[in-house]
Amino acid sequence: MRTVYVNGEYLPETEAKISIFDRGFLMADGVYEVTSVLDGKLIDFEGHAKRLERSLTELDMKKPDAFDDLLDIHRELVRVNEIDEGLVYLQVTRGSDGDRDFVFPDPATTEPSLVMFTQQKPGLAESPAAKKGIRVVSIDDIRWGRRDIKTVQLLYPSMGKMMAKAAGADDAWMVEDGHVTEGTSNNAYIVKDGKIITRALSNDILHGITRAAVLRCAKEAQMEVVERNFTIAEAQEADEAFVTSASTFVMPVIEVDGATLGDGTPGPVAKRLREIYLEEGRKKAI
Incomplete structure (x- = not known):
């Protein structure tokens, strides 16, 4: 069973939960990145992190608290899930303030949601x-x-x-x-x-x-x-x-x-x- 990351916690995938009011679910109000893994290492990670930051800026979306720890989180997910060749998916949404509204929630009181998971892709390089x-x-x-x-x-x-x-x-x-x-x-x-x-x-x-x-x-x-x-x-x-x-x-x-x-x-x-x-x-x- 995969270990995934949800808002600061490493969890079995069956225990991962996000609010039904999360704006990623209701409004597609979120951004994502996919980083490849070869030989257990991350490919072009720095470029993906920079583009993620740009996407958040363009949408006036607050960085998640764990933004500066993204490399460590990627590496931990690769380690615990024993990924040799595969992908790490990352998604940031504007989060949930407990209801549905077209108006953005107040970033001072609503923390973005950060979700990450891995995918095993054996033979990725030799497709x-x-x-x-x-x-x-x-x-x-x-x-x-x-x-x-x-x-x-x-x-x-x-x-x-x-x-x-x-x-x-x-x-x-x-x-x-x-x-x-x-x-x-x-x-x-x-x-x-x-x-x-x-x-x-x-x-x-x-x-x-x-x-x-x-x-x-x-x-x-x-x-x-x-x-x-x-x-x-x-x-x-x-x-x-x-x-x-x-x-x-x-x-x-x-x-x-x-x-x-x-x-x-x-x-x-x-x-x-x-x-x-x-x-x-x-x-x-x-």
Whole structure:
């Protein structure tokens, strides 16, 4: 049985409780982070902690009392749950003042809720999907305008995953004003003539921690990176494509809306970036 963390306590998962009036439950008024674990160590933890702080600031949400202890809590959960390869999920909500109201509760009297748990993911680094690549379909992006804040408002991305599944694909890329924004739970890239092309950072997409690390790896490896919008048609004509996220690292894409990319197998740029990222991530893991 997993040990989880809820508002200062380490508990068996069956004993974990949150108020029915918690604003994360009632209003999706919360933010989250997911940190990967390889070899029992945390990947890109500092980046996730900084983004969490930014998300809280953007939503005018108070930091939980345990904010400065997050690294220790992550490590303890990894230890007690014996996670070698897996994930640590963290969620902060605005908490509960004992009732439901659209108006924010007074932060002076209402403490945010902090919940954390682990997930075992054996074979995370040696994913079979990464060896064969994934297929994506396009869907309209109808999310709210602040996708740069990592909120728990994940209904439409979940629906997007299901739309992809219904179409016989593995995931979906969202499209707004004719251009790809991002995947349902990842940042999207294409490769053309050796150039890695991905949408520039803005409020339109999540500022991916893995994205930042992968692009840094690409530049250090003398790969050319172009940050600009691209269309589905461009993606279908690309030499290769891939997505990045904390839980999939660098995941090759071999098909976009039915169009096969290259020879239908993961391309050399995506494969090399995955190797470099995993190597660097393990070296810097804490």
